[in-house]
Amino acid sequence: MKGRYFKAALILSAAVVGTYFLFPDPNAEISILIKDGRHDEAYQLAQKSVERSPKDTILRMELAKLQRYRGELDAYEGSLKAILGEEPENVIVQNMLLDHYFTMNNEDTYFQNLEQVALHTKDPAHLSHLVAFRRLDGNHEQELRWLKLLVEASAASLTELDTSRLVLLLLKDGEREEALAYFRTLDNPADAGVDIWGMRAQVFNVLMKTGEPSEAGERAKAWIAQSTDVAGLKGALGIMMSDCWEMGRGDIAVNLAGKAVYRYPELGLAASRFAYKLGLSADAERYLEFMLEKNYAFSSEELGEFVSLKAQFQGPMIAAEFLLAYGPEKVSGEQVVSLIEMLLQAHQDDLAEQLSRYVPADERRFFPLVATKLAMLEGNMVEARQLLEPVKLETLEFSDAEQWFELALGLFGPTYVRQRFLDVPQLGHLNRELLTTYAGFLKASDDEELQRVLIALGGRFPVKGTINGPNMISVR
Known part of the structure; x- marks a missing residue:
């Protein structure tokens, strides 16, 4: 009995093997032909196989x-579309078609198909691509x-x-509510970068103005505590402090600034x-002193700003x-000169003279008005005249022009000053206030003297109405 079953099994096996050799797997045969470089034969076999099995997706691919x-390429595109028409969820074919459109630089069709694929698959890579494109x-x-x-699809995929x-x-x-809901879900205090800090500053503003100052303050403290981005924090800190002050919460502003300075x-300086x-002068001074307590190593620029503050x-x-x-x-030297100028205005001539030793001689010409004052303090009138003489009056702002008048009167006298004033080709940028000041320097005792100066200066200009802007010189 056992022998009979054994013979039957052998006959069945032989039949299966024979069937295989009579009708081999076309996919395997196509792969072998392609591997051997016999693409034309593979193509012919694939065509015949698809005709025999029109629903075999693998063969069609x-x-x-x-x-x-x-x-x-047209036939290729048509074959893929035909498969997708029957199997719209086929991700492999979807990606093949996307790759085809991308290769063909068919941007509109590419993104139309990408949207369909993304909606079907919810693939974060496709969704991110669409986000970036839009x-x-x-x-x-x-x-x-x-x-x-x-x-x-994947909150973790968000940049x-x-x-x-x-x-x-x-x-x-x-x-607002939807924005805050997403923010509360996605906010990661450890995130850094200008983009994230810009968004945080706006959310902070919204929270402050909608009655959530406590949440705003706590979130900001968490951001500061975990921040690794000094530049981003620096930019946002001023905005958040201003928002606090505007909403009457200076206490939160001071708290945030203190934590930021303690960490960095x-x-x-910024705080x-x-x-x-x-208007928080005491706190402003405290932040500066903290930098000294921490023995902060100032750069030249930072030290200059520190001294200025x-x-x-x-x-x-x-x-x-x-x-x-x-x-x-x-x-x-420029930062030293700036402080010297403040000292001169405050009549602290001795300190100004001490600091002047640290302004190299070859740099003084870049600050002629201050350098002229220093030379006069040192009793060097020759150098003072040499420094002031090249100054072009038409390039000066109002406050600098006032200084020029005062210095020039002392060094050269009123005749020189008046002549220099008249020699300037165009003084359209000088206003009546400046002319009044000039007349004052000439010790004008009444309006008649002022009019004499204005008329003399007016000769350098066209008639009234041809010079635009308020307070410009004009002569009737």
């Missing part, structure tokens, strides 16, 4: 690939649509820019500047004494 290999072409409505789908754009676009559309002492602007808060005398002790040579 093989035929399509061979059509592309032979350069039959952002690039300025279609914000579509960008927002694909951003929302990307969040649903910091994606998160920022999603929230900002919703805020722009007036969808280099932010002391101090913002605090001073908001110190001069604003505590006066130029204290700032000058600090700089003399710290090392005036560590800042640029």
Whole structure:
């Protein structure tokens, strides 16, 4: 009995093997032919096989690939579309068709098909591609649509820019609650970058103005505590402090600035500047002192700004004494000159003269008015005249022109000053206030003297009505 079953099994096996050799697997045979470089034979076999099995998707895909290999691109596209018409969920064929459109530089068709594929597959890569494309072409409505789908598909796939754009676009559309909902879901205090900080500053503003100052403050503290982006934090800090002040919450502003400076002492200058602007003078000074306590290594530019702020808060005398002790040579000549100018205005001539030693002689010519004053302080009238003589009056702003008059009168006398004034080809930028000041320098005792000066100057100009702008010189 057993022998009979054994013989039957052998007969059945032989039949199966024989069937295989009579009707081999076309996919396997096509693959072998392609591997051997016999593409024409593979193509012919694929055509015949598809005719025999028109519903075999694998065979149809093989035929399509061979059509592309032979350069039959229209046939290739038609084969893929035919498959998708029957199997719209076939991701492999979808991607093959996308690749075809991309290769053919058919952008419109490519993105139309990409949208269909993305909607079917929810593939984060496709969704991100569509987000970037719509952002690039300025279609914000579509960008927002694909951003929302990307969040649903894979929130982890969002870049910091994606998160920022999603929230900002919703805020722009007036969808405050939806924007805050996404923000609260996606906010990661460890994120960094200009884009994310710009969005945070706007959300902070919204929270402050809609009665959520506590949440705004707590979130901002978390951002500061985990931030690794000093530049982004610096830019947002001033905006957030201003928002706090505007809403009457200076306490939050001071708290945030203090935490920022404690984490990054280099932010002391920015925090101090913002605090001073908001009228928080004591806090502004405290941030500067904290930088000194931490032995912060100032760059030349930072030290110059530090001294400038110190001069604003505590006066130029204290700032000058600090700089003399710290090392005036560590800042640029321009920064020293700026402090010297403040000292001269405050009649602190001795300190100004001490600092003047740190302005190289070859740099003084770049600051002729201040350098002239210093030369006069030093009793060097020859150098003072040499410094002031080349100054072009027509290039000066009003305040500088006033200084020029005063210095020139002392060094050269009124005749020289009047002649220089008249020799200027165009003084359309000088206004009546300046002319009145000039007349005052000439010790005009009445309006008649002023009119004499104006008439003399008016000879350099066209008649009234040809010079535009308020307060310009004109003669009837």
